[in-house]
Amino acid sequence: MRGAVRALIALGSATAVWLGLLHLLFMADLDDFFGGDSGLRPGAASLAARHVKMWSEPTLKELELKKMRQSNAEWDFMGRTFLVLALANMSLRDPGSADKYVDVIDRIIDETIKIEAEHGVYYFLMPYARERPFMAKSGRSIFVDGEIALMLAARRIVRESDEYATLLEQRLDSMVHQMKDSPVMCSESYPDECWMFCNAVGMAALRMSDVLDGTDHSEFISDWLASIKRNLVDSDTGMLISSFSVDGQAFDGPEGSSIWMVAHCLDLVDPEFARDQYCRARQELGRSVLGFGYAREWPRSWQSPADVDSGPIIPVLEMSAGSSGMAVLGAASFEDREFLLGLMTSLKFAGFPVRRDGELKFCASNQVGDAVLLYAMVQGPVWASVKRRWNEAHVSSVGWVDKSVPVAAAGEL
Template sequence: MKRKALFAVLALLGLLMVFSWPSYQLPPRKELRLKANYLVRVISTPPGLDSELTRLTQENAEWGLFTLSYSVYAFTNMARLDSSFRAEAATSTQLAIRRMLSGPVAQAFRDPDVAEGADTISSVLYLGHLNLMLGCHRLLYPASPYRALHDSLSASLHRRLVAAPRHCLHSYPGGVWVPDNTVALASLQLHSDLTGSSYQAFCRQWVAYARQHLTDPRTGLLLSKPATRHQEAEEPCGSHLGWSIFFLYRCDPAFAAEQYRRYQQHFSTNFGPIRLYRERAGSYETSLGDIDSGPLVLGYSIPANAFAFGNAVALGDGRNAQRLRRVISIGSREITEGDELHYGVRFVDLSVSPMAEALLLHAETMTPWQNKPH
């Protein structure tokens, strides 16, 4: 009996080794194209009450914004990985920018008392993503008609960030979040890569400042919110950290890698074949969470794990990326319809929102962008 028990234990350990060892591999080109087709259709559908993008934006303006922005980032990743996709990525990106500038998303962030135009919006959440999308289009298509807007918006963001308390701008009146500001930083870095502008120097200065003033003393991780006269500082949160690392990777890969290591150390548990990330360090609560984290089960949240997956892909941690991809696969099922592929929730008849599809495609294709001055 003892030998049988020992054999069973060794067999189990062997299986755990087998399942935990393989490294993440990029999905096949055909599969990625099918996923991109789904997002292109969502973006291409004219705004209206029956549009998925419109419905999503009406439910939450951020969800519509992130559907557009993360689709563009995913298309840019794919074009970097497969040059034959570049022209299609540029066309789809231009359409997404048009939706950002004049559709329901822009209306949701615009001050209704100010005249029409992107400069009537002060939210760094909207402007940071818009500017990064403009940079992506310029990267994909150097003759982009948005070059002048990209230059002026980059100059405006840089000027405002330099002057802002804590070098962070508000997303909503009185509400300042660090992760939203990392998007603006990435957009300034991309502008420098494309044009030779000096904004990359400020990105380095911001990181140096963040190390001293925007990190938690205990973990060394970026705060979710800095202290301002309108708000108290908020501790690091998993969903915010994973988000910030996405964009720090674009402007300071070394700092992104450092934050990723600390995030893994303080927020995750390795179960062998899978690894799970918590929303808050040392917290094991089960609750409905908040709008960013979603429901928490023993402290673990879906966004924390999904974003950590993209972080692992970006930073070349293939084994951890594969562990996290397994977590995503456990709860999802693929649905192929015509020339499109999207996801549903496993075991129940629930669809996955276009925003989640865009976030996942971006995460699984994370790669450096080919940034050369033009």
């Protein structure tokens, strides 16, 4: 009996020791993936290599997209958006390779627009989109319009294109018109279902268009910000809710798979509010256990089941794969290195990375997940370019100053 007690004590002690040390085995080297304004870190370059190859080999691309579409057609579309955003940033980071990256960007944009033209908006939406008509007469989805606009704008930030300028203008005109008709100034992603994610993406695209085309939607953006702050903020957490009806009735509360990207996009139109949303999300959703970082899908004050956006949720910890992946983008955008380190350590532990022939992929992820991670690793230059150009054009006339740009530097512009 004494031997059994001794063995159990040994097991308990060993468990305490090993669980305390385990994260050291998977501690990520952030410098392998993140950092700097130019060039590509080795880890990011390996992750990018696989995506570029995928868009160069039709068979590989078809297989990957088929797997994702089997679960969720949205992933096919979002994987394109995040990859275009990543490639645009990579083009600015590594101008010597820009031709190659822009070529892939153009292939993605052209194919996406062609598919939409041939199969309609429903091709990239989940089947329930067909169950009832859109409230807006145009029948357009801001999920599709906003992300295509963002892709077009990102491409034009890297390299101008008259063809894409016209396409961008058309998308944004339609989007703004539809948003103006909505009581809460938000457009539908699905019939009578608006998503903050999609509307924030649309706003980022609109600001990018302003710096590219010399237009000024400041007043509209300001009204939109006032509307979402007034109508779409969860009273318990102060975070923006994720989905709601056209008239602003909440469907889902603040949601991890949405809020990190929302904060990232808001950074272009209201940096202070964006940081506020990131900090709230970090507090409500960000967690660290034994050196491993992760994110919840829902705050404690909002109970909802796992869904296609959250991915499977691990009980007790409430860890969500979708939210944790997007949190990498949030942490990278707002330079939260402590959280980023925890998240990347978890990714190394449970993302099942495989490096082969100079390519990196995370087996526990999929193409859209890896594209989000790649974008998180290389983001920065496109947003910085938009902010700089906006400040150059408006700092003296409008008085709007991006507070993330040092005051002295902004004053010099």
